[in-house]
Each structure stands twice: as structure tokens, then as C-alpha cells.
Amino acid sequence: MVKLSRLWASPWLCLPASLAHDLSQVYLGLRSYFARPNIKTWASLTWRGLHFKNPLGIAGGVDKNADHLNSWWSYGVGFIEVGTVTPKPQSANPPPIISRNSEREAVWNKMGFPNKGAVHVATNLKKLVRPYATPLLVNIGKNRETTNVDAYKDYLSLIDTFENTADAFVINISSPNTSGLRELFKPEFLTGFLAQLRAHTRRPLLLKLSPDLADAAFAEVLDTSLAAGVDGWIISNTTTAREINPVTQAPYFEAAGGVSGRPLAQRSLFLLKSAVNHLGARRGDRLLISAGGVSSPEDVFERLALGADLVQIYSALIFSGPGFLKKVAVAAESLEFSAIKAKNK
């Protein structure tokens, strides 16, 4: 049951998740025709020549096709990640592909990179004037029929397509919804795969990590990717771990697919702390972006205080709507503590 107060604030929660998602896409698309950037300034950060007026951005999957950029800029985001984009357009996995549990503030999805393909997204980006209203990351992934052995070819072709329009790339090998994709984290793939990508672009490369890597494997992936020359990490994608409903003794969601939102918060926080500790001084000016279960302004400030440079949200937009971005900016204005003061890396 959704609480009445929550329904009042977020009435779309009374609709099925997939319908609410589809309607939001129509609304954001229409709004993008007339919306104007209105970026809030707090805890600014300049990194590799990119200026982030504030550190709170939208995560991969929110604007898969770069169709709604004006809307997101008008809501005040500090940066945008578009995608995941694949070389060829592809449809979603068979339904159901999205569901939610409002009490647990949890979202389940099994989308599988539905997107209009690289040409569509690049055409949208080429219409914009540079510099963009905020830094813009392009999240790249392979088409589902591309094998892991050939995966690098998809990523290289995406880099070619977006080299002049992306401010930085996010390498997505952490989605649980493309069969076998996470195998690319294995050392026998990862070293050569990242070396190919690194040699192919001047743009910063960020690696998006899976929360389901065992702790030792997580540390190993950090070391391997650091040695391969990545410029930062996003921690994390959705999880295949499941909370158990204490009443029914069954998981809240089916085993396939990824869960985001509040149930992911603890693991995401733990991995952020682990990364900060493990990298230590080796981190240098590399970027750490925290995502996963951020659902209040305090969560945002906590991630920054723990060493994240930037923070991303997806599920919070589902439960609180885009007003969440303003809520954080207002809370930040009333705060005076070192972790959210402007910093230059």
C-alpha cells in the first residue's frame, strides 16, 4: 500500500510502473520544447576542464536517447548521463520490464538497453551548442546479440560516433539485463578490453561498476582499471541481490533483473567507502560518482562527505519526481559544512 501522503506528493505512484514511465517520457518530451536551463549552483566542481555547477546528476537510463535534455536542465541537474546507447537501435526485453515497491522505495527493471541507437542520440547532441548547459556523459553498451569476444568493437564504434559530442564516456558492462555482460569484469577480458578503449579516445573514461562484485573482485577491478588508465568510476549499477519480504518469506521481486532504490543504499555506500580506502592516494584526480539508493538530501551530502565527487539518482525521481533536485539544492543552501563546499580537483 502506498501511503496517502506519498500519493498526494507523487500521484503517478497510483499508476502501474510501466504506464507511469511511458507517460513521463511523453511529458518530458513535450516540456523539452520550451524548458530553459536553470542550473542551481552549490558545491561546484571543476574537473578536467568540465564545470559542474552542482554535483547532483541523473543516472544512466533516465534519458536513454538524449530526447529530454532541456527538461532535465530546467529542473536544475548538475550534469547529465545519457544512454545506455548501443550502436544499433534495440527494443526492450519482453515484458514485464519495470515494477516498483513504494513501501520499500525499491525499483525493479529488466529493460535490457532499449534505445533508439547511436545515430539518433548523436543527431540530438549535434543540434546543441557547446559548451552544454552542464557536463554531458555518454553511457555506452553493446547490442545484445554482440558476443563478449566482439564487445570491444561495439564500444569502439560508439566512441567514434560520440568523440566530438560527449564530455566523457561511461563504460557500461555492469547491467544485469544483457546476458553475460558482467563477464567482461573478469580479468581475462577486462585488461585487454579497457586497453582498446583507452587507446581510442582522448575523452575521460569512467567505468560503471556492479554492486554484485564480491569484495575481492571489486578491489581487483579497481586496480585493473586504474592500471588501464580509466579516469573514474560510477558506483554502482542495479543489484541482483533481493530483500526478503518478512511476511511472505519470498523475495520482493523475481530473480532476473536489477533492483535499485533504497535496498541498494547500504551496498552502494559500503562500496563507495571501500573504493575511497582501497584507492587512497592512488586515486589522484580520478572521479568517483556515487549512485544507488540516494533518496534524501542527507543521502546526497553523506555520499559527498564520504568522498564522492558527484552523486546520481534514478529511483528517487520515480518516488519523489524531479522536484527532488530542487529539494536538495534548497537543503544545500541552508548547509554550511566543508564536504559540500566548492572544490577543484
Ligand SMILES: Cc1cc2nc3c(=O)[nH]c(=O)nc-3n(C[C@H](O)[C@H](O)[C@H](O)COP(=O)(O)O)c2cc1C
Ligand atoms: C528503470 C531503470 C533503467 C535503468 N537503465 C540503465 C541504463 O540504461 N544504463 C545504466 O548504466 N544504468 C541504468 N540503470 C541504473 C541506474 O543508472 C542506477 O545505477 C541505479 O538505478 C542505482 O541508482 P538509484 O538507486 O538512484 O536508482 C537503470 C535503472 C532503472 C531503475
